[in-house]
Amino acid sequence: MKLTNTECKNARYNPEGKGNKLSxxxxxxxxxxxxxxxxxxxxxxxxGKQKLFSIGTYPLVSLAEARAKRDEVKKQIAAGKDPSTQxxxxxxxxxxxxxxxxxxxxxxWHSQKLHTWKPEHAANIxxxxxxxxxxxxxxxxxxxxxxxxxxxxxxxxxxxxxRDLAHRQLQHCSQIYRYAIATGRATHDLTINLKGALQPLxxxxxxxxxxxxxxxxxxxxxxxxxxxxxxLLTKLAFKLMILTFVRSGEIRGxxxxxxxxxxxxxxxxxxxxxxxxxxxxxxATQSLExxxxxxxxxxxx
Numbered sequence: 001m002k003l004t005n006t007e008c009k010n011a012r013y014n015p016e017g018k019g020n021k022l023s024x025x026x027x028x029x030x031x032x033x034x035x036x037x038x039x040x041x042x043x044x045x046x047x048g049k050q051k052l053f054s055i056g057t058y059p060l061v062s063l064a065e066a067r068a069k070r071d072e073v074k075k076q077i078a079a080g081k082d083p084s085t086q087x088x089x090x091x092x093x094x095x096x097x098x099x100x101x102x103x104x105x106x107x108x109w110h111s112q113k114l115h116t117w118k119p120e121h122a123a124n125i126x127x128x129x130x131x132x133x134x135x136x137x138x139x140x141x142x143x144x145x146x147x148x149x150x151x152x153x154x155x156x157x158x159x160x161x162x163r164d165l166a167h168r169q170l171q172h173c174s175q176i177y178r179y180a181i182a183t184g185r186a187t188h189d190l191t192i193n194l195k196g197a198l199q200p201l202x203x204x205x206x207x208x209x210x211x212x213x214x215x216x217x218x219x220x221x222x223x224x225x226x227x228x229x230x231x232l233l234t235k236l237a238f239k240l241m242i243l244t245f246v247r248s249g250e251i252r253g254x255x256x257x258x259x260x261x262x263x264x265x266x267x268x269x270x271x272x273x274x275x276x277x278x279x280x281x282x283x284a285t286q287s288l289e290x291x292x293x294x295x296x297x298x299x300x301x
Contacts, residue, residue: 003030008063011038028070030058040066042073046082053083100185102145102176103138109179116276125172132157132169142180147193154198163199170194233297236290243287247274256295264288 003024013032014020020032027043040055055061055069073083110126117125136153137145150173157166173191180186209217221238224230237251250268258267266281273279283291 001025003063005063008038008058024063024067024070026070026074028055028066030066040069042070042083044073044077044083046077046084051082051084053087100141100143100180101139102142103134105142105180105183105185106134106138106176109176112179113175128165128169129172132165133173142177142186145190147190150190151194151197154194158199163201166198167201170198233294236294240287240290243284243290244281246281259283259291261288 003022007022008030011022011030011032013034013036015034022030022032024030029041029043031039031041033039038058040058040061042053042055044051044053053073055066058066061069076083076086106129107126110122110129114122133153136156137149140149154166154170154173157169170191174189177186177189177191181189220228221235224235224238225232237248241248241251244266246268250272253272254266254268258269259265260267264283266283266287268279268281270276270278
């Protein structure tokens with residue numbers, strides 16, 4: 001005799017063990033437990049073996065839904081498929097899709113690149129991916145993301161008024177795709193399809209000192225601390241930067257142990273270089289003279 005919604009609702013566990021399995025027919029039954037839970041189960045045979053399939057709990061899964069699932073499972077059995085095996089495969093696919101989601105692979109790519117970036121730069125990259133990319137397509141399996149989906153995510157950045165950031169996000173997405181391809185979780189770089197799709201950036205020329213103005217600049221620099229009230233150490237730093245072609249940050253972070261006076265070399269360690277590789281700077285006589293002057297100033301303090 002088939003169950004009714006009222007019977008399912010009013011059913012209570014019997015401590016004596018009788019009546020705790022309410023049958024609905026076709027192998028479907030409602031199993032009552034001592035803690036008050038009610039589980040839908042389906043008994044079936046596959047390749048001569050008796051098996052049990054779990055459908056869910058009542059009332060989260062209604063009587064009608066349990067019956068529909070029973071019929072679906074029966075069709076799988078008729079097609080020669082073991083429903084328990086199919087359920088495991090579905091869970092495995094779900095987990096695989098989660099592990100291979102755009103966000104999961106993006107975070108993995110980010111962790112692989114951490115040693116090449118400064119902490120602040122690495123944090124900014126991840127934060128922007130979270131806000132602009134992961135929020136939109138992060139949960140999607142990377143192999144299932146479509147070109148329009150990715151373009152939509154990038155155009156949200158453009159609409160926020162940041163074209164430059166949109167282009168940088170496109171570059172990062174391309175690197176994520178290349179990493180996914182290298183690790184066997186994608187077959188092609190979707191960003192290739194978006195060439196020319198974003199609003200173009202306005203070209204901005206970098207500020208520079210025209211050659212004709214260089215002599216006057218050097219003359220003023222030489223008098224920076226005397227005629228213009230500037231700091232002598234600042235003047236020496238500028239002169240050393242001109243002679244060595246290093247960045248201002250490398251000048252500011254320089255340490256005496258990095259200077260090899262005998263070889264006339266300045267070895268800047270990898271952790272202070274943008275490309276994370278140690279850099280050796282040859283020191284001309286003028287450079288050594290500047291460093292000696294700075295050292296005298298340090299000793300006199």
